[in-house]
Amino acid sequence: MDLDLRKLRYFVAVADRLHFGRAADDLHIAQPVLSRQIRALEQDLGAALFTRDRHGVELTDAGRQLRDDAGPLLASAEAARRRVTTAARGSRRLVVGFRAGIPVIPAARAFEARHPDVVVDMQRIEGDDQAAMLLDGRIDVAYVRLPIDEAGLRVVPLYTEPLVAVLPAGHRLAGEEQIAQADLAGEPLIWHPDPSTQPTRRPHPNAGYLVRGVDETLEHVAAGRGFSFLARSATVFHSHPNVTYVSVTDLAPDQVCLAVPASRTSPVVGDFLAAAREAAEITAACGTYERPEVPLHRAAEKIG
Numbered sequence: 001m002d003l004d005l006r007k008l009r010y011f012v013a014v015a016d017r018l019h020f021g022r023a024a025d026d027l028h029i030a031q032p033v034l035s036r037q038i039r040a041l042e043q044d045l046g047a048a049l050f051t052r053d054r055h056g057v058e059l060t061d062a063g064r065q066l067r068d069d070a071g072p073l074l075a076s077a078e079a080a081r082r083r084v085t086t087a088a089r090g091s092r093r094l095v096v097g098f099r100a101g102i103p104v105i106p107a108a109r110a111f112e113a114r115h116p117d118v119v120v121d122m123q124r125i126e127g128d129d130q131a132a133m134l135l136d137g138r139i140d141v142a143y144v145r146l147p148i149d150e151a152g153l154r155v156v157p158l159y160t161e162p163l164v165a166v167l168p169a170g171h172r173l174a175g176e177e178q179i180a181q182a183d184l185a186g187e188p189l190i191w192h193p194d195p196s197t198q199p200t201r202r203p204h205p206n207a208g209y210l211v212r213g214v215d216e217t218l219e220h221v222a223a224g225r226g227f228s229f230l231a232r233s234a235t236v237f238h239s240h241p242n243v244t245y246v247s248v249t250d251l252a253p254d255q256v257c258l259a260v261p262a263s264r265t266s267p268v269v270g271d272f273l274a275a276a277r278e279a280a281e282i283t284a285a286c287g288t289y290e291r292p293e294v295p296l297h298r299a300a301e302k303i304g
Contacts, residue, residue, distance in 0.1 A: 005077055007041040008070050010034055011049060015067045018057045072152045075135035076263055092118045094272060097125040097133055097142035100214045101234030102256060104143065106279035111272045118268060126213050134261050141269055143276070145231065146255040153259050156273065158280045160253035164235060164245045166221050166228040171244070178247040188226035190217055214238045231256075 013023040014034070024031040042049050049063035059067060094111075098104045108120045125133055130144045135152050148155065165184065167174050173183060181203075188207035207226030211217045215238065217228050222242035230238075231254040235245045258276050260269055 003073070004041065004044070005074065007037050007044070008066075008074060010037045011041055011063075011066065012070050012074065014038060014050065014057070015059060015063060015070075018059070020057065072135060075132070075137075075152070076261070078136040080137070092268075093121060094118055094141065094268060095121045095123060095139045096272070097123050097130065097139035097144075099125060099127070099130065099143060099145050099256075101231050101237050102143040102145075103233070103279075106282070107272065107276040110275040110278060114271060114275070115268065120272075128212065130259070134259060137261075140264070141258060141260045141272055144257050144259045146257060148257075148259065150259075152262050154262050155257045155259045158256045158258055158276060160255050162232050162253050163229045163248055163251045164232050165248050166217065166230050166235075167244050167246060168221055168224045168227070169242045169244050170224075171227070173246060174244045176246055178249050180250050181248055182250075184227060190220050190226040190228040218243050 010027065013027050014020055017023045020034055021031050024034040027034065038049065047062040048060050049066060051058045051060060096104055096108065104122050108122065112118070112120055123139055125139065125142060127145065130142055131149045131153060133139045134142055165179060173179050185203040187204060189204035190207045190209055190211055209220050209225060211220055214230065214234055218238060218240040220226065221228055222240050229251065258273055
């Protein structure tokens, strides 16, 4: 039995809302049609996906399992559609995602020298969408920062870099050359809304602001609402007159990796990884970052 992607999309709409009427409105179909499609999917799978009673709609154990599996399946189908559309246009294009502060140009130039027929596009991504954009095909390969949900991805380490504290310009520690994390104990920390990145083991209360990206972080810190941590390279590309950066001696370094969908096997992607590793090794030799942890040829084999 082949899984019907249309029925799967209908299922996800109901699973997300736990309401057939609202899901039908979002899908622009009639509610009886949606109910029939869900019943047909349950018959196809031989399992009930929802319980329906006067209290509302809930997922069964089977429904929860399908909800977990549906995201990667639909993302893979969308990625295939995007690649077919690109191929039909006759263009060869590699879309590279990157997080703030991560230099892409050295690798892109080295790659383009080997593949002058491939256009390299670069797209800024944030922590909460770096995995999703890879899985649904919006980007082909990405420079990511850990942690990342590695389900459906192949992730290869490139290098590490230190973190710095981001402080308001008038902060009592703003003039220090370096500090320890304990020096900021008890002060409110501004962090990313992604639960996987919340520093639950750090001695800092949540400042209560959900920020997305470096620019929002700097604005909240400048307003005196708390402090934050950033990878050192991000401070090169982002400055603010009311913010200062101070080195922190006892923080684990930030890990930068290259990631691609696990289902994507391509010599072109493998060649870009090789170029990225070469660029990282050259930079590490200059003392900017720590050397990569995986030998160049083995990393290229892992992704290519």
